[in-house]
Amino acid sequence: MYVSPIREPLIKGNKTYSQITKDIAAPIEGKPGKAWYMGLTISLSAMFFGLAMMGYTVWEGIGTWGLNRTIGWGWGITNFVWWVGIGHAGTFISAILLLFRQKWRTSINRSAEAMTIFAVMCAGLFPLIHMGRPLLAFFVFPYPNTRGLWVNFNSPLLWDVFAISTYLLVSLLFWYMGLIPDIGTMRDRVTSKAKKYIYGLLSFGWTGSVKHWQRHEKLSLILAGLAAPLVLSVHSIVSSDFATAIIPGWHTTIFPPYFVAGAIFSGFAMVLTLLIVTRKVLNLENYITLSHIESMNKIIIATGSIVGIAYMTELFISWYSGVEYEQYAFLNRATGPYWWAYAIMMTCNVISPQLLWFRKLRRNLVFTFILSIFINIGMWFERFVIIVTSLHRDYLPSSWSMYSPTIVEVGIFIGTLGLFFSCFLLFIRVFPVIAIAEIKTVIKSSGEKETKNETL
Amino acid sequence: MNTNYILSKKTKQVFLSISVIGSLLIALSFLLENPDNKQVWMNVLLNNLYFLFLSLFGALFIALHKIAHSGWHVSLKRIPEALSTFLPYSAALMFLLIFGMHDLYHWSHHDLHDPIIKGKSAYLNLPFFFIRMAVYFAGWIGLSYLLRKNSISQDLSDNYKFHKQGRILAALFMAFFAISSSTMTWDWIMSVDPHWYSTLFGWYVFIGLFVSGIAAFILIIALLKSQGYIDFVNKEHLHDLGKYLFGFSIFWMYLWFFQYMLIWYSHIPEETVYFAQRLNGFPILFFAILVLNFVFPFLALMTRNSKRNIKWLAMVAAVVLIGQWLNIYLMLSPGILGETAQIGLIEIGSACLYLGGFLFVVFNALSKKPLLCKNDPFLEESFHYET
Numbered sequence: 006m007y008v009s010p011i012r013e014p015l016i017k018g019n020k021t022y023s024q025i026t027k028d029i030a031a032p033i034e035g036k037p038g039k040a041w042y043m044g045l046t047i048s049l050s051a052m053f054f055g056l057a058m059m060g061y062t063v064w065e066g067i068g069t070w071g072l073n074r075t076i077g078w079g080w081g082i083t084n085f086v087w088w089v090g091i092g093h094a095g096t097f098i099s100a101i102l103l104l105f106r107q108k109w110r111t112s113i114n115r116s117a118e119a120m121t122i123f124a125v126m127c128a129g130l131f132p133l134i135h136m137g138r139p140l141l142a143f144f145v146f147p148y149p150n151t152r153g154l155w156v157n158f159n160s161p162l163l164w165d166v167f168a169i170s171t172y173l174l175v176s177l178l179f180w181y182m183g184l185i186p187d188i189g190t191m192r193d194r195v196t197s198k199a200k201k202y203i204y205g206l207l208s209f210g211w212t213g214s215v216k217h218w219q220r221h222e223k224l225s226l227i228l229a230g231l232a233a234p235l236v237l238s239v240h241s242i243v244s245s246d247f248a249t250a251i252i253p254g255w256h257t258t259i260f261p262p263y264f265v266a267g268a269i270f271s272g273f274a275m276v277l278t279l280l281i282v283t284r285k286v287l288n289l290e291n292y293i294t295l296s297h298i299e300s301m302n303k304i305i306i307a308t309g310s311i312v313g314i315a316y317m318t319e320l321f322i323s324w325y326s327g328v329e330y331e332q333y334a335f336l337n338r339a340t341g342p343y344w345w346a347y348a349i350m351m352t353c354n355v356i357s358p359q360l361l362w363f364r365k366l367r368r369n370l371v372f373t374f375i376l377s378i379f380i381n382i383g384m385w386f387e388r389f390v391i392i393v394t395s396l397h398r399d400y401l402p403s404s405w406s407m408y409s410p411t412i413v414e415v416g417i418f419i420g421t422l423g424l425f426f427s428c429f430l431l432f433i434r435v436f437p438v439i440a441i442a443e444i445k446t447v448i449k450s451s452g453e454k455e456t457k458n459e460t461l
Numbered sequence: 462m463n464t465n466y467i468l469s470k471k472t473k474q475v476f477l478s479i480s481v482i483g484s485l486l487i488a489l490s491f492l493l494e495n496p497d498n499k500q501v502w503m504n505v506l507l508n509n510l511y512f513l514f515l516s517l518f519g520a521l522f523i524a525l526h527k528i529a530h531s532g533w534h535v536s537l538k539r540i541p542e543a544l545s546t547f548l549p550y551s552a553a554l555m556f557l558l559i560f561g562m563h564d565l566y567h568w569s570h571h572d573l574h575d576p577i578i579k580g581k582s583a584y585l586n587l588p589f590f591f592i593r594m595a596v597y598f599a600g601w602i603g604l605s606y607l608l609r610k611n612s613i614s615q616d617l618s619d620n621y622k623f624h625k626q627g628r629i630l631a632a633l634f635m636a637f638f639a640i641s642s643s644t645m646t647w648d649w650i651m652s653v654d655p656h657w658y659s660t661l662f663g664w665y666v667f668i669g670l671f672v673s674g675i676a677a678f679i680l681i682i683a684l685l686k687s688q689g690y691i692d693f694v695n696k697e698h699l700h701d702l703g704k705y706l707f708g709f710s711i712f713w714m715y716l717w718f719f720q721y722m723l724i725w726y727s728h729i730p731e732e733t734v735y736f737a738q739r740l741n742g743f744p745i746l747f748f749a750i751l752v753l754n755f756v757f758p759f760l761a762l763m764t765r766n767s768k769r770n771i772k773w774l775a776m777v778a779a780v781v782l783i784g785q786w787l788n789i790y791l792m793l794s795p796g797i798l799g800e801t802a803q804i805g806l807i808e809i810g811s812a813c814l815y816l817g818g819f820l821f822v823v824f825n826a827l828s829k830k831p832l833l834c835k836n837d838p839f840l841e842e843s844f845h846y847e848t
Contacts, residue, residue: 007845009532011621011838104704106533106848234711241719249726256727259660261719314639318660325647326658327580328731362632 006450014453015109018291022445025292029437029444030194032287037434040286048426055420058413059134067137069413075406076396080414081135083388084421087271088128089169089243090264090384093236094272095121096176099183100232108447109300112292115187115440116283116433117276118180123428124275125173127421132165134417161245168242172235179228185211186221186442240264247391253334254395257322263315267384270308270354273301274380279429281374283438292439295368302367305380309358312387316355334395342407343394346386353383466690468828473821480817486810496807502561503797504811505554510649510793511673511786511812512819513551518674519544520605521638523612527631532842533701536693538834540681542612543826544674545605547819552598562587565797568655578655585652593648597641604634616835624838642667650789653796657735659724665716666792672713672754673785675705676778681823683775691832693844696769700848703768706758706778714755739791742800746791753784786812 020028062069072079095118102110133139145166147156156163189211192204211217241261248260277298284293323335338347357379366372393408432438490496519541526534562569568578568585578585608630615623643663651662659665679702685691724732740747761777762768794802834840 006847007841009839009842011624012530104708237712237715241715245719245723245726248723251727251729256723256729257660258662258720258723259664260723262661262664262716310636310639314643315660318643318663322658322660325581325584327577327656 008450012451013294013296015112015294015296015451016292016444016448017294017453019453020291020448022448025445025448026190026194026441028289028291029439029441030191032433033191033435033437034194038286041430041434045427045430048423048430051419051423052427053420053423055417055423058416058420059130062134062413062417063137063139067135069411071409071411071414073406073408075399075404076393076408078392078396079408080389080410080418081131083385083392084418085128085131085135086243086388086392087385088124088131088421088425090240090268090271090388091275091381092121092124092128092172092176092272093240093265093268094276095119096172096179096232096236097269097272098276099179100229101236103229104233107300108451109297111443111447112294112297112439113276113280113301114443115180115183115436116280116429116438117272118176118183119432119436120275120279120425120429121176121272122173122180123425123432124272125169125176126428127425129169129173130421130424131417132162161242161249164242165246168239172239175228175232175235179232182221182224182228183440183443184436185209186213187437187440189213190441191437236269237265240268247395252395253323253328253330254338254391257319259315259318263312266308266311266315267354267387270305270312271380271384273304273308274377274384277301277305277373277377278381281370281377283433287433287438289439292444295370298370298373299364299367302361302373305376306358306361309354309361309380313355316351330400334398337398338390338394341394341398343390343397346390346394350383350386350390353379354387357383463690464831464833466685466824466828466832468824469688472688472824476817476821476824478817479820480814483810483813483815483817486806486813488810490806490810494805494807496805498561499564499797500802500807502558502564503794503802504807505557505561506565506649506797507786507789507793507808508811508815509551509554509558511789512547512815513555514670514785514789515674515677515819516544516547516551517601517638517642518670518677519546520548520601520608520634521671522674522678523608524604524631524634524638527608527628528635530839532839533698533846534843535837535839536833536843537678537682537698538612538837539827539830539832540678540685541674542609542830543823544677544681545609546826547822548598548602548605550818550822552602555594555598556591558594559591562590566652566655568652581655585655590648593644597645600637600641604630604637608634612834612837613830615837616831619836621838642670650792653793654735656731659720659732659735661716661720661723665713665720668709668713668716669754669785669788672706672709673782675702675709676781676785678702679706679778680775680782683771683778685827685832686771693833697846697848698843699771699774700765700768703762703774704848706774706781707762707768710755710758710762710781714751714759717751717755738795738800742795742802743791746787746804750784750788750791753780754788757781757784 016025070079070081095114098110098117099114102114133142136142144150145156145163147158147163149155185208188204188208192201192208192211195201195204241264244260244264247255248257250256280293281298284290320335323331326332338344357376360372360376361367397407398405522534522541523538523545526538558565566585567573568581569587569590573579608627611623611627611630615627646663646666650666651658679699682691682694682699682702686694721736724736758777758781761773761780767773767777790804790808
């Protein structure tokens, strides 16, 4: 495979194969710093606070939330959709970018996939708690009860159950399967007996023989094939929760592809938030280079612009439709009592990413980090706008209402943030943050070549 | 290696005879079927759009791959560039609509006493309609001309400045196309059913454009190869284009399905009327489109070898091209002609007439410049890669 000399190298610093292993395994082998302990303490406290609030909800009931008869979905479903969206970058990177032969994905796929799994776990919690009595979750499984009644297969909420559990399963398999050779590497490197035993178990007896690699490659291909349509299906089906309804602001056919674009947008924003810090703290700047950041920023501006066009299309068609309720729904979004949420959404998702047209800003770490936070916030507000502003006005003015969350709902959200960051912090201590075996496959073609006679 | 395409007399005659046959069929249709003005204009609009889409795809393909820093496509780029040279002809043909507006677009009539259409008159009015048309074509033709010029300038110089300029042009084209590709479909296609609306419509039509463009690209490669040209295009390139055709056929079906499903599910009469008219009036065509554009390419291109076999791939591409033509037909004709419309001699004749002309323009453009570009910094990558 020939690589044009004008392409930027993907691995800097003239690395050899053994150096790559050393560099990436270093964070696991060394002792964690103070920052890590502090981060974990904060995350865990947030998580326990959230757990307490979840317990309170289950004990007292959904009445502890700010929902009312008009606005039956509030923060809970907003957070659910937000987390599912974030969980899109991982599979997009490992399946779709693989199909498009984007070699730069090898530096970020591992951590993005891990993030995907944690985000989907957080997302799954919300419908579960929203049931009020989590045991009711039993009845979403397609299993007839004693009266022979089945679940309602016509309901998009049920499709969600299938879509998201399939997604979690395939992402988990994909992630773990990619980890196996690296776990094998770790098993061979660690010195403590107990660690050796655990990594040994987790590596499923990986030896790195040709036969193992053959099977590994074959399974990768099959899982990538399965995962590629899943990237599209999950958020399309989540969007159906809204779009199949006849509520103005929810019922619009552009929702499925626009939700998918928005999900990839927010997923990449979260990957950037995490990796800009991780690469610095774990000394991985040679592997996650500015060129990687720039590539991710390009995906952000592409998907952000798609989302922007979708917003405009919705606005235009609501006017064009001539349907009074549609027109009002969108006018009310922009100028009604929740105008500020709409303004935040527009600023963070459509206007600020346009700055990425400038190459200087695409390669500026501080700017990218701030922008990624902006997008995380903006995409949260997008779901809030869709859910709450569409619901708070009804066909009967007597049903009009307002919504504000209680500390319980806020606490549960903070709890999921805590869970997410705790999982990520533990992950970077236990597994290699970059796929060692995979990044080695690009070093020959895309590594920086400073001296001609490098030894392998 | 012979990289200069010569448009032989024989090929020219073939193209000409396609057009002549088309003209004869149209003449025959006037004798036998006696089509009314509406039907004639519907055919003009249908083929205008169809060949405009193939041509726009050319510019889009170049722009998209340029901003994505793609390497594999570079040796092929003269073909989409040639496709884009049809754009000025498309513009001229499209402006013919000035004479056919009242036959095509119900909203263009005065004194309609229709409050819904009246509500849309700020957008759907004749002056604005043609202003928009002029803006679209100015942007598309201007930028695609500059892109082609840029690529040809790179041939003559090994200065990478053209490469950089090309990327800026490509980004401009993408931004312009991102908006105009949706609005053009509202103007030209969605407004033939002036009461109906769907937010997904623009993107749905766009994917059709992309799929038909890929199919046309594959067929041109097959044609050039059969005449002994472009032996630098290898199985890897075919495999990639085959993957595109496979993948975007699925994507087309995805958008088709969600547009249909969401409208079916919500069951709002103002929206379902669109599909009801098409499903009840054209049941065979309705499902044939799904088979030709999704079921067939999905099954036919599933294996690796099927994408690397040029004859098979070209056959699938031809089927998809017919499928996409029918798809546009079914978007237009029920709205313009009603449920009794049928595909007759005039439909086949006009498609042939346009096809002959389109092929002549594209192959003539191919013969003007070398088929293989030079000096592109990613050119070498296009020869040494595996899918």
